[in-house]
Amino acid sequence: MITQVMTIRVKDEDGGPIRLWIPLLPLYLVLSPLFVLLGFVVLVACAYYRANPLRALLGCWQLFTGLSGFRVEVRQGDTRVLVKIS
Amino acid sequence: MSEQRRQILAMLAEGKITADEAERLIAALERDREEPSPASAEPRTRRPKYLRVVVEDRSEHEPAKVNVRIPIQLLRAGVRLASLVPPEALSQANEQLSRAGVPIDLTKLKPGDIEELIDQLADMTVDVEERDATVHVFCE
Numbered sequence: 445m446i447t448q449v450m451t452i453r454v455k456d457e458d459g460g461p462i463r464l465w466i467p468l469l470p471l472y473l474v475l476s477p478l479f480v481l482l483g484f485v486v487l488v489a490c491a492y493y494r495a496n497p498l499r500a501l502l503g504c505w506q507l508f509t510g511l512s513g514f515r516v517e518v519r520q521g522d523t524r525v526l527v528k529i530s
Numbered sequence: 531m532s533e534q535r536r537q538i539l540a541m542l543a544e545g546k547i548t549a550d551e552a553e554r555l556i557a558a559l560e561r562d563r564e565e566p567s568p569a570s571a572e573p574r575t576r577r578p579k580y581l582r583v584v585v586e587d588r589s590e591h592e593p594a595k596v597n598v599r600i601p602i603q604l605l606r607a608g609v610r611l612a613s614l615v616p617p618e619a620l621s622q623a624n625e626q627l628s629r630a631g632v633p634i635d636l637t638k639l640k641p642g643d644i645e646e647l648i649d650q651l652a653d654m655t656v657d658v659e660e661r662d663a664t665v666h667v668f669c670e
Binding site for chain 2: 510
């Protein structure tokens with residue numbers, strides 16, 4: 445499943461909690477020309493090294509969609525930071 | 531179950547049942563053998579979805595806790611991409627790894643092996659305990 449939202453929560457002892465929900469789909473739209481360029485670079489590299497371009501693109505896609513569920517939580521003292529990709 | 535099959539064949543030989551009925555009975559026996567009974571069913575091996583790393587520092591100065599959850603899908607994607615790396619580059623990487631004291635042969639890593647490895651990761655647990663810190667690595 446394609447990652448859609450990145451959640452960032454920061455809470456420290458000084459202020460209230462900061463919560464950010466960052467929608468990733470608009471970011472993908474903005475970066476889509478870069479993705480097309482990267483895809484072209486991957487295809488050229490595969491042609492040079494005689495690798496299967498479909499497998500390379502599939503691997504990149506799996507890497508991209510595999511980020512869904514990634515989560516890092518750090519607590520130190522009264523400070524908490526949470527980064528979640530879903 | 532061979533005893534039951536023998537009984538069915540004996541009834542067929544004695545003419546108590548027809549060949550068609552014997553065939554259906556044997557097929558039913560094989561179906562029952564394939565489906566595990568609720569009483570004796572072993573728990574199905576659950577495929578892990580995430581690799582978890584939990585680090586806890588209990589020092590008096592500033593206790594800290596780090597909790598990382600990494601999808602196993604990333605591991606699959608990484609192995610798939612690693613299989614595309616040219617053999618020359620893998621050999622150089624192997625040399626560097628062995629110099630660093632990590633004797634892993636990257637050329638032996640294949641996408642077909644990763645599924646078997648992931649299946650076994652469900653039971654993997656790594657615990658490191660020190661006086662003020664613990665590291666817990668497991669899959670769920």
